[in-house]
Amino acid sequence: MPTKTLAGTPVDTDEEGFLVNHSQWNKDIAAALAAEEGITLGDGHWKVLDFIDTDFKEKGAVPGMRRMNKVGNIPTKDLYALFPDGPIKKAAKISGYPKPASCV
Amino acid sequence: MSDKIKKVSIIVSKGSLDGIYPGLIMGNGARMEGIEANLFFTFFGLYAILKKYMGSIKIATVGNPAMRVPDAKGFPLPTILGALPGMSAFATHMMNKEMEALDIPPIPEFIEMIHDAGGKIYACKATVDMFHLTLADFCPQMDKVLTVGDFYDIAAGGQIIFT
Numbered sequence: 001m002p003t004k005t006l007a008g009t010p011v012d013t014d015e016e017g018f019l020v021n022h023s024q025w026n027k028d029i030a031a032a033l034a035a036e037e038g039i040t041l042g043d044g045h046w047k048v049l050d051f052i053d054t055d056f057k058e059k060g061a062v063p064g065m066r067r068m069n070k071v072g073n074i075p076t077k078d079l080y081a082l083f084p085d086g087p088i089k090k091a092a093k094i095s096g097y098p099k100p101a102s103c104v
Numbered sequence: 105m106s107d108k109i110k111k112v113s114i115i116v117s118k119g120s121l122d123g124i125y126p127g128l129i130m131g132n133g134a135r136m137e138g139i140e141a142n143l144f145f146t147f148f149g150l151y152a153i154l155k156k157y158m159g160s161i162k163i164a165t166v167g168n169p170a171m172r173v174p175d176a177k178g179f180p181l182p183t184i185l186g187a188l189p190g191m192s193a194f195a196t197h198m199m200n201k202e203m204e205a206l207d208i209p210p211i212p213e214f215i216e217m218i219h220d221a222g223g224k225i226y227a228c229k230a231t232v233d234m235f236h237l238t239l240a241d242f243c244p245q246m247d248k249v250l251t252v253g254d255f256y257d258i259a260a261g262g263q264i265i266f267t
Contacts, residue, residue, distance in 0.1 A: 064207050065132075065136070065217060065221075066207040066208075066209050066213075066217070067207055069217075075220065076216075076217050076220035076221055077220045080135075080220070080221055080222060084138070085137075085138025086136060086137055086138045087136065088136060089136065089137070102206075102207075103129055103133060104129060104132065104133075104206070104208050104209075
């Protein structure tokens with residue numbers, strides 16, 4: 001299993017760079033993961049990351065686009081603006097959760 | 105990753121539920137991966153973007169030998185039963201319920217989602233003429249009516265998928 005150092009802390013990841021152990025995640029690691037994607041985290045990003053965190057703890061899965069819209073009240077356009085070229089995948093990675101396994 | 109797909113142009117030519125959804129799922133999935141997506145609706149596929157009809161697309165219960173009841177692992181549905189009034193509506197209702205549970209949006213919402221994701225929605229000029237349609241017949245997400253030539257221009261340099 002690959003290990004890499006983010007924000008001065010070693011973390012375990014899968015081949016694609018998703019954290020495999022969420023307990024190793026913190027806000028500094030989120031900022032470092034975001035930087036890898038060329039993203040500087042702001043309030044809009046944190047609204048998404050906080051929703052993924054809450055929803056994952058409840059449902060055991062990263063929410064899809066429709067759930068982000070309907071339950072998280074985050075419009076599709078906002079998600080693409082905040083996390084360009086792969087909104088759910090990038091948001092899941094930065095929030096320290098696994099790669100989404102859904103097609104939609 | 106150097107051979108990553110950068111652009112897909114998907115042609116949706118069928119107007120049944122199972123004819124439309126694959127194109128929408130692939131188009132939306134492309135945008136979710138950062139791939140540029142163009143959706144070109146032609147012939148009966150055009151019903152997926154017609155304001156008045158896009159919310160009531162049905163699955164065909166006749167002429168589909170793979171159709172099984174009461175679920176996907178049940179018995180093949182005999183053609184004569186598939187032709188009974190209400191059968192198509194019932195099968196559509198069942199399938200919509202399954203999709204709702206998976207958070208796959210209904211067609212009008214899905215078109216809006218793809219549009220908001222930056223996917224382009226195009227209508228085929230030949231079909232528009234043949235069906236005597238005007239711009240007022242289309243959902244607001246429809247970007248443009250294209251000729252085949254326009255479509256090839258837009259699709260240039262990417263992959264074309266026919267569904």
